Amino acid sequence: MPVSEMAVIRESRAMEPYGFSLILDAPGIAAAAVPGQFVHVDCGGDTLLRRPFGVCGVDGMQVRLCYELKGRGTELLTRVRAGDLLPVMGPLGRGFDLSGERILLVGGGMGTAPLLFAAGRSKYADAILGYRSADQELLSEDYKKVCGTVELCTDDGTLGEHAFPDALVRRRLEREAYDRVLICGPNAMMKAVAKVCKEAGAPYQVSLDVRMGCGVGACLVCACRDSAGHYRRVCRDGPVFDGEEMDWDD
Amino acid sequence: MTDLTIEFAGLRWKNPVAVASGTFGFGREYGEFYDLSELGAICVKGLTLHPREGNAPPRIAETPAGILNAVGLQNPGVEGFIRQELPELRRHDVPVIANLSGNSPEEYGEMAAMLSDAGVDMLEVNISCPNVKAGGMAFGTCPAAAAEVTRAVKDRSKVPVMVKLSPNVTDIAEMARAVEDAGADALSLINTLLGMRIDIETRRPVLRNNTGGLSGPAVFPVAVRMVWQVRQAVKLPILGMGGIRSGDDAVEMLLAGADAVAVGTASFVDPFAPIRVRDGIAAYLDSHGLTSPRELSGGVRAW
Numbered sequence: 001m002p003v004s005e006m007a008v009i010r011e012s013r014a015m016e017p018y019g020f021s022l023i024l025d026a027p028g029i030a031a032a033a034v035p036g037q038f039v040h041v042d043c044g045g046d047t048l049l050r051r052p053f054g055v056c057g058v059d060g061m062q063v064r065l066c067y068e069l070k071g072r073g074t075e076l077l078t079r080v081r082a083g084d085l086l087p088v089m090g091p092l093g094r095g096f097d098l099s100g101e102r103i104l105l106v107g108g109g110m111g112t113a114p115l116l117f118a119a120g121r122s123k124y125a126d127a128i129l130g131y132r133s134a135d136q137e138l139l140s141e142d143y144k145k146v147c148g149t150v151e152l153c154t155d156d157g158t159l160g161e162h163a164f165p166d167a168l169v170r171r172r173l174e175r176e177a178y179d180r181v182l183i184c185g186p187n188a189m190m191k192a193v194a195k196v197c198k199e200a201g202a203p204y205q206v207s208l209d210v211r212m213g214c215g216v217g218a219c220l221v222c223a224c225r226d227s228a229g230h231y232r233r234v235c236r237d238g239p240v241f242d243g244e245e246m247d248w249d250d
Numbered sequence: 251m252t253d254l255t256i257e258f259a260g261l262r263w264k265n266p267v268a269v270a271s272g273t274f275g276f277g278r279e280y281g282e283f284y285d286l287s288e289l290g291a292i293c294v295k296g297l298t299l300h301p302r303e304g305n306a307p308p309r310i311a312e313t314p315a316g317i318l319n320a321v322g323l324q325n326p327g328v329e330g331f332i333r334q335e336l337p338e339l340r341r342h343d344v345p346v347i348a349n350l351s352g353n354s355p356e357e358y359g360e361m362a363a364m365l366s367d368a369g370v371d372m373l374e375v376n377i378s379c380p381n382v383k384a385g386g387m388a389f390g391t392c393p394a395a396a397a398e399v400t401r402a403v404k405d406r407s408k409v410p411v412m413v414k415l416s417p418n419v420t421d422i423a424e425m426a427r428a429v430e431d432a433g434a435d436a437l438s439l440i441n442t443l444l445g446m447r448i449d450i451e452t453r454r455p456v457l458r459n460n461t462g463g464l465s466g467p468a469v470f471p472v473a474v475r476m477v478w479q480v481r482q483a484v485k486l487p488i489l490g491m492g493g494i495r496s497g498d499d500a501v502e503m504l505l506a507g508a509d510a511v512a513v514g515t516a517s518f519v520d521p522f523a524p525i526r527v528r529d530g531i532a533a534y535l536d537s538h539g540l541t542s543p544r545e546l547s548g549g550v551r552a553w
Contacts, residue, residue, distance in 0.1 A: 001282050002282060002283070004283065004520070004521060004522065042519065042520075046314065046315075047312070048312060048315060048316065048317060048466055048467070048515075048519060049312050049317060049518060049519065050518070050519060087520075089521070210307070211308060211310055212310075213310050213317065213319070213518050214273075214279070214517065214518040215518075216279040216280070216282075216521065217275065217278075217279045218273065218274055218275040218279040218280060218517070218518075219272070219273060219275075219310075219319070219321070219518060220275075220295075220304065220309070220321045220324050221307075221308075221309040221310035221319055221321060222307075222309075222310075223304060223307045223309060223321075223324070224307065229303075230303060231303055231304055231324060236279070
């Protein structure tokens, strides 16, 4: 069950060069959250709607969120300081399926944030992380602490391999077997990785990121078509969906 | 001693705070936050005779103090509602108000018969949805058409009939009179205001439907004004809504002439908004030495 609570900010810091990390005391959410779920944050100021953020990690009664500047809501969020109160609701939505012995995590850019939580809660996980460029790298050191192997790649070759993540995933799936591949990142990247998984016959899940309204499934604005042509609620039926479940790549 | 109980179109509500259609689904989601029996009434998501998939996304845009939506009446259809949702709602001690949209007066009548036979407590006739091509607002902007739909529903309904008025008209009092003369038992207003946003880089409307309905605090003064005008034009009970997010807002709406209020968009921000509004009304009554919300209704001392 989700709760609505006044979280106390413990730490708010910039992760150079473009990400931000927020650690909050939110005991109700911390106790219930599973990887892949999100929280709905009232960023205050002149914003009306809350903004959704995937949970990046849980430690005791603390919840960690990572985000990048995308608009007015995240701009306001960068101004909060330790000790401030933040209205947060969650955990919301359907998380990843972490059952099985071996999980492969494939993250792109800020999509690496919610997968880090999955890494910590999996029996065993390997990670393939992709960034546009070396100066866009984030969280890879955190991954190294909780994953078996961590492979990096960049679109321009300035860090790790000069490749897109789908090429590394293809090579990996030819050599090793995983119970599931979990994918989170920009749509084009998820689409390419999903295609590789499908061809290799590997079960996979994707985490969708869309504009939301209520965040709980009541307002029906975050609609995404499933493979049968029906609209599903990303906030309630997702944000994590099984690979074949959604027609999310249009 | 404050008593929040009201009688609205012959029904007893525990308090004057309902939740607005389209902002509350069929109650399942917000029912995880509090007991739905705490509410005055529930106006369920707008129903059509057959299931509808709704509009293509994006369906929402945030605007200053408001949101623009174009969901397009996504719903499981009347039969789906009666089979899957109504039994769940019936587990709570709260009046259920079914919101219905048809393509013709005959279809409105058919839906009214099905829903009132299924045991809903009241009907809310939607003649004001801005986001669908057929029906919807087309019936709500012409007095004769609104009256015809109202008569069609009244003919087939066994329960009180409330008609939801559109603000997208020149003279809302004229619409209210037409609907009252046609036999409506109550009015609800306002539905959303037709609006539009454009992305200046892509030159595309932000909503896939091009236009959408504006709701939230931005529309509150418009809603107060329209409730005030309608109060002077008709005797019917009024469910006032549009941007209410606090007890003080609700008191203002009651003073303008509403007999009860509905909370909509505010629930998206705070799931407990309807409960806070209810408690805020009680606190106002207490601090002003009043005992019932009835004492506020229409109490504005206009200049």
